[in-house]
Amino acid sequence: DQQVKQNSPSLSVQEGRISILNCDYTNSMFDYFLWYKKYPAEGPTFLISISSIKDKNEDGRFTVFLNKSAKHLSLHIVPSQPGDSAVYFCAASSTGTASKLTFGTGTRLQVTL
Amino acid sequence: EPEVTQTPSHQVTQMGQEVILRCVPISNHLYFYWYRQILGQKVEFLVSFYNNEISEKSEIFDDQFSVERPDGSNFTLKIRSTKLEDSAMYFCASRYQGPQHFGDGTRLSIL
Numbered sequence: 001d002q003q004v005k006q007n008s009p010s011l012s013v014q015e016g017r018i019s020i021l022n023c024d025y026t027n028s029m030f031d032y033f034l035w036y037k038k039y040p041a042e043g044p045t046f047l048i049s050i051s052s053i054k055d056k057n058e059d060g061r062f063t064v065f066l067n068k069s070a071k072h073l074s075l076h077i078v079p080s081q082p083g084d085s086a087v088y089f090c091a092a093s094s095t096g097t098a099s100k101l102t103f104g105t106g107t108r109l110q111v112t113l
Numbered sequence: 114e115p116e117v118t119q120t121p122s123h124q125v126t127q128m129g130q131e132v133i134l135r136c137v138p139i140s141n142h143l144y145f146y147w148y149r150q151i152l153g154q155k156v157e158f159l160v161s162f163y164n165n166e167i168s169e170k171s172e173i174f175d176d177q178f179s180v181e182r183p184d185g186s187n188f189t190l191k192i193r194s195t196k197l198e199d200s201a202m203y204f205c206a207s208r209y210q211g212p213q214h215f216g217d218g219t220r221l222s223i224l
Binding site: 041045049099101 | 119144
């Protein structure tokens with residue numbers, strides 16, 4: 001079941017630069033998308049979300065872009081900070097399914113000094 | 114900031130034994146979930162719970178699994194007869210209207 005895919009298992013970015021994490025989905029019923037950050041030995045922490053009626057949502061250093069025609073979303077982190085080093089999960093849900101989340105496999109971001 | 118708490122953080126159990134994983138969701142949340150993550154794999158949905166009943170469950174959530182909200186604060190996941198393949202991190206989540214908020218998980222190790 002590959003309904004949500006994160007094709008880059010890891011990404012390394014210098015401090016201060018932009019980090020771009022990508023996610024693709026196949027299920028056209030998905031209408032709500034989320035990004036979670038996860039540190040070792042902790043649970044996923046909600047970062048930012050976007051509804052399918054929008055194509056962009058911004059919260060501080062984090063911006064999520066949604067391209068519905070391409071079934072693609074991305075998370076931009078600007079500027080990247082060492083504390084951003086974590087595993088980032090893309091997740092999706094559809095209205096009427098009790099909002100269960102379908103997760104991608106995650107991308108490990110390392111922000112270097 | 115309110116958070117979802119899970120106990121224990123690590124549970125070691127013999128195969129075939131029953132195990133109960135406990136969660137205290139955020140107090141005003143109405144929707145409750147269990148997910149699991151087998152080592153090296155994706156986080157997978159198990160079950161959702163609303164208004165004192167299961168609203169959706171996955172294929173993984175077979176007759177060996179059950180959930181309960183025994184009082185106004187706890188939400189439990191029971192596995193009746195554990196198998197080796199039940200070894201995983203189990204995450205509880207809750208939400209009100211917005212995104213789901215997750216606990217730090219229980220690592221379940223089946224010997």
